[in-house]
Amino acid sequence: MDEFIYVVAATFSVLSILWYIKYSLGKRTPPLPPGPRGIPILGYLPFIGRSNNLFPKLTELGHKFGPIFKLNLGRKLCVVINSPSLAKEIVRTKDAVFSNRDASVANLAASYNASDVVFSETNSRWATMRKVFVREMMSTASLEASNELRANVVGKAVDYVRAHSGKPVKIGELTFRTELDVIMNMLWGGTIEGVKGEIIAAEFFSVVSKIIDLLGKLNVSDFFPVLARFDFQGVKREMEGYVKCVDRIFDDVIAQHEKKLSCGEIIKKQGKKDFLQILLELQNNQDCGHISISHTQIKAIMMDIVAGGTDTSAITVEWAMAELMLNLTVMSKAQKELSDVVGWGEDGRRIPHPEIEISRSSC
Ligand code: HEM
Structure with missing residues (x-):
């Protein structure tokens, strides 16, 4: 009888150890x-x-x-x-x-509920939009087509800094405005001219800055999703207000663009099309097997480009300048490189160099 108890106890122990190993390995x-x-x-x-x-x-x-x-x-x-x-x-x-990271409540509100490239899940819809973005906006042909425009806008910023020589310059703010100018021009070209164009640019600057600030705000709804419906800090509400404002501008710009396109007022030559024109052509693309995107997706991509392309570059330039100021050897190397490669005119003004690409995104 004793032997039987020992055998049962030993078998039980071995089985328990095996079960424990299997269970803990499976859960590891x-x-x-x-x-x-x-x-x-x-x-x-x-x-x-x-x-x-x-x-x-x-x-x-x-x-x-x-x-x-x-x-x-x-x-x-x-x-x-x-x-x-x-x-x-x-x-x-x-x-x-x-790439399928969680989008915050503010991100979702700013991206037409992840209808964009940045916050969409990586599925076929995302792949289509990304293809359009990379192939059409960031292609060498597209960047070359806008080279002169970018050189002009950046040249204006350089002139501003020169005019304020010896005085403090808010370099982050200046770069943000410059980048926004470049991006708006690449997106919808010179279709909104005159005072209306300037009002839109000023309104845009103010709202986009607020959207970007809000995207970085800590929000309790993100850390406790069950509380998200209460929106205790009002982040979602505030973001929806700003997005409504940008949405109105986008709708206005799109409507004007469509009108000008239908009247044949916008150049249709390949390589000279602005990005919105390309997006609108894809929206109207009903052929099977061809890329087609919706009106909301167009606005979501525009939001990505405006929000993702402005503050990122402004912060990068601001940091680079701060680092240069802290490292005078590197600063004088950079200055030498600028005068060797770009050169300076007799009046001390920068000579525009046709082969230099002024601003290329890192994405
Ligand atoms: C110094 C400037 C920039 C920095 C530091 C930056 C940084 C980033 C980072 C970290 C990501 C996320 C990558 C990932 O999740 O895999 C991203 C994605 C993206 N950025 Fe930028 N970016 C810059 C400029 C721009 C510009 C100028 C544009 C538009 C003209 C832009 C548009 C986008 C888009 C559309 C995505 C989503 C790409 C995707 O999901 O495949 N970015 N960027």
Whole structure:
């Protein structure tokens, strides 16, 4: 009898160990990177400070935990990457794995509910829009066609800086305006001229800046999705207000463009088409097997380009200038390169160089 009990006990123990190994191996997930401890339910939220700007805190945590760390913010587990090589790995090398990231409440409101390229899931609709964007707007032919326009707009910004020599210049704001000017021109060309065009540009500048600020605001609805319907901080409501304003401008511009197109007032030569013209032609493309996009998708892509192409470039230039001011050796190298490659006229003005590409997006 004793022997029987030993056999049963041994069999039971072996089976338990096998079951445990199988169960725990089956459930095993890759280890998470290190990160600061939070408290139950709220995670690390109470420790990120009262400021709406998360980035200084993330930089501080990066110094402690290294180039990749995890952070629990409410119900969301966030993984923060903090080095150029990791950024490359995620947005380029393993792009397909990481591209379906969560869009925030503000992102969704600003992107016509992810009808755009940036926040759409990676599906065939996204692939179509991306193809249109890359092939038509960012193609060499399209960029070359707008080279002169970009040189003129950037030249105006350089003149502004020269006129304010010795005085402080808000370089971020200047670059933002310059980039917006370039982008509006590439998008819908010179179709809105005169005072109306200027009013639209001023209105656009003010609303787009607010949209971008709001996109970066910490929103409790993002960390506790069950609370999203209450929109406690009013982020969704505020964003919808701004989007309505931009939407009105887009509709106005599209209507004017369509009218001019139908009257044959806009040049239809290949390579000289502006991006909106190309999008409108695709909208009317009913042939089977050809790319066709909707009116909402057109506006969503326009929003991507305006919001994604302005602040990003402005911040990059602002940082580059700040770094140059802190590093005078690099600054004088850059100045030498400019005078060797671009040159200066007798009056001290920059000589326009036809072969120099002034502004090319990194995307
Ligand atoms: C210094 C300037 C810029 C920076 C730092 C920047 C940064 C980025 C980043 C980090 C992404 C996300 C990549 C990913 O999730 O895989 C992105 C995507 C995108 N950017 Fe930019 N960008 C810049 C300029 C521009 C400009 C000028 C435009 C438009 C004219 C633009 C339009 C887009 C679009 C449409 C996407 C979505 C691409 C996709 O989902 O495939 N960006 N950008």
